[in-house]
Amino acid sequence: MRMRTLRHLSYIGTTIFLTSTPFFAGCTGAIEDGIEDDDGNTSGGGPGGGGGPASNPEVCVPGIPATTQIPRMLNRQYDNTVRDLLGITGVGTDNKPPSEMLVDDFDGPLTPPAWQFYQDAAALIAKAVMTGPNKSRFISCDPSASGCLEETIKTFGRKAFRRPLTAEEVARFQKLGQTTPAGTPDEVAEATLLGFLVSPSFLLLPELTTTPAESGEGIKLSSHEVATKLSYLLWGSIPDDMLNAAADSNQLQTKEQILAQAERMIAVREKTGPLVTAFHRNWAQMNNGSAHWWKMDHDTETYPLYSAAAKPSWQAELDAFFEEVAFGGGSFKDLLLSNIAFVNKDNAAIYGLDPSSYGAELTKVELDANERPGFLTRVGFLSSYSGFNATSPILRGAFIATYMLGVNPGAPDPAATMMTVQGDFKTQRAYVEELTKPANCKGCHSIVNPPGFVMERYDGIGKLQTTDPRGGAIDASVTTNTVNLGDGNVKEISSALQLMQEIVQAPKATRLYAQEWVSYAFGRAPNGNDKCVVDQLDTKLSESGYSVLDLMADLTQTDSFRVRVRATP
Known part of the structure; x- marks a missing residue:
């Protein structure tokens, strides 16, 4: 019961901020698939992005977008910050990441339930720090010693708030040790830590300076604000000592100063790598709830190499691929052309390798550059964009046309959903061609089908195939201008490599x-x-x-x- 009282009192140090600073989160959103699959099912609505500070995102309008000056940490940033600041990666009896106690990222003011979850998470974090091996990350002196808490408030507060505390802020936090009845020194220290963790200056990434920019347009960020922006952009977490030192010396005001720090930070692969993989998951639509990533299971009679338990390792392979391309000096085209792969026992046989040569850990290898160019020929994509017991040229082609090439084929005709056709089809391609033959289907599927047909060289889980499970020979050749958006010339394409080469030039x-x-x-x-x-x-x-x-x-x-x-x- 005493800790409950101290937890309540910990809000004394932050009340003035809570009443004057509303909570907002960064913009979030997802593009949805608006494509009919091979069985006629439909989901989502197609590429798009909502409105923005300027009216037309397709036309360059010189200027600086208006933005909130008090964005809230994203949940992934919250976890990273608590880890780097206090060494805490899990809380509670199940040792889950702290953000799993929070609501999902959202825009707008903080709701009462969301605020309560922040308080609950903070209480568990503070308790774990004060009773565990990471106590010195917060307080390295005896809390009962004269001046210990004041020094802790200043030094820890500098890291937690990403800037030096004002004298008024230090005084407010010191009030936590002046309650009646008085708490023990350890209880006061724990309440002080809790106070920091529920402070808006911790949970928000504020930009509150008012100095006009030299150009006359907008307000120039302070060096401390730039340091925070850099660290949360590149590392998703708090600045390190070098970045803090640059901010304290006001050495983050010019483009050159910022670039020097950015290049230094980007080179720290273990901290920037997660941003690279997180971004590419977003770009590849893995975070899109309406996309087909990881949702499909497969018939093990048709695909004996398939195992649902392997999906996490297939996703880990794509994460490793994106990170390796970036930190290997790769460019955009390498995302679609690199033959680097990461193999373990779960995918080796699918790639035509001996699974007995690999364990559970992913091993970097080079596959046939002609057969395995880029992430779209990896098991993760090919198995996700397939049916239960057959490939899906429609799903694969729709993904490529929509998200790689930016072609919106439009929503399918509602009357055409759930269509099937009867006949003796020797290949999945022949079946899909007949299925999409009606005039009301041609407009969309003349765009969607060709890139999907090119990918028919890979079966429903991504293994190379020359013969369709229906019994016919695979034909991956198309004549199309779908992938040549610049001049409209007709192209003859017969391999995934040719298709990827066209995409990188589009x-x-x-x-x-x-x-x-x-x-x-x-x-x-x-x-x-x-x-x-x-x-x-x-x-x-x-x-x-x-x-x-x-x-x-x-x-x-x-x-x-x-x-x-x-x-x-």
């Missing part, structure tokens, strides 16, 4: 990739102001030697990274 493909990076990094929907940045990155992506890591560094060089503009009420 102007819309690089533009979509650049747009996704800008939206993901800055936490907002595509808009006219950011379109100018997208155009600049898009141009660089077509240049030889421009890597994924180069793009990440360039995100920190935009005017909108150093300057904010208030939204108009």
Whole structure:
């Protein structure tokens, strides 16, 4: 009961912030699949992105987007921050990540239930710190000693708030040790830590300076605000000592100063790698609840190498692939052309390798560059975008056309849903061609089917096949202009390698990739102001030697990274 009282008292140090600072979260959202599958089922609505600070995300409008000045930490950032600040990765009897106690990321003011979950998580974290091996991460002196708590408030507060505390803030936190009845020194220390963890200055990433930018447009961020923005963009967590030192010395005000820190931070693979994989999961639609990733199980009689238990390792392979491409100096085109793969006992046989040579750990290998170019020829994608006992040219083709090439085939005709056709079809391709032959299907499927047919060289779980399970020979040849969005010329394509080579040359493909990076990094929907940045990155992506890591560094060089503009009420 005493701890309950101290927990309540811990809010004394933060009440003034709670009454004056509303809670907001960064922009979140997902593109949905609006495509009919091979069985006629439909889900989602197609690519798009909501509105933004400028009216048309397809037209460059010079300027800086208006943004909230008090975004809230995302849940993944909360976990990373608690880990790096206090060494805590799990709480409670089940040792789950702290964010699993929180509601999912959302926009708008904090709701009472969401606020309660923050309090509950903070209480468990504070208790775990004070009773476990990480106590010194918060307090390294005897709480009963004179001056110990004051020094702890200043030093820990500097890290937790990503800036030095004001004298007023220090005084408010010191009030936690002046209650009646008085708590023990350890109880007061625990309540002090709890107070930090529920403070808006901890949970939010505020940008509150009011210094006008030199250009006359917007407000220039302080070095401490820039440090926070850098660390949460690249690492999803608090600044390290070097970045804090640069902020304290006001050495984060020029593009050059920011770039030097960004390049240093990007090179720390263990901290930047998770951002790389998280972004590419987003780009590849793995975070899209309406997409088909990991949802499909397969008939083990048709596909004896399939095991539902292998799905996590297939996802881990894609994460490792994206990270390796980036940190190996790879560019956008390598995401679609690299033959690097990560193999273990769960996928070796599917790739035509001896499974007895591999264990549970993923091992980096190089596959046949002609047969296995890029992430779209990996088991994770091919098995997710298939049916139970057959491939799905429609799902595969729809994904490629919609998300890689930016072609919106439109919603399927409601009258055509759940259609089937009867006949003696020797291949899945022949079945789909007959299924989509009606005039009301041709408009959509003339776009969707060709890239899907090219991928028929891979069976329902991603194994190479020359003969369809229906008995006929595989024909992966198409004549199409679907993948050549620039000039409309007809192309003869007969392999996944040719298809991927066309995609990396398609102007819309690089533009979509650049747009996704800008939206993901800055936490907002595509808009006219950011379109100018997208155009600049898009141009660089077509240049030889421009890597994924180069793009990440360039995100920190935009005017909108150093300057904010208030939204108009």
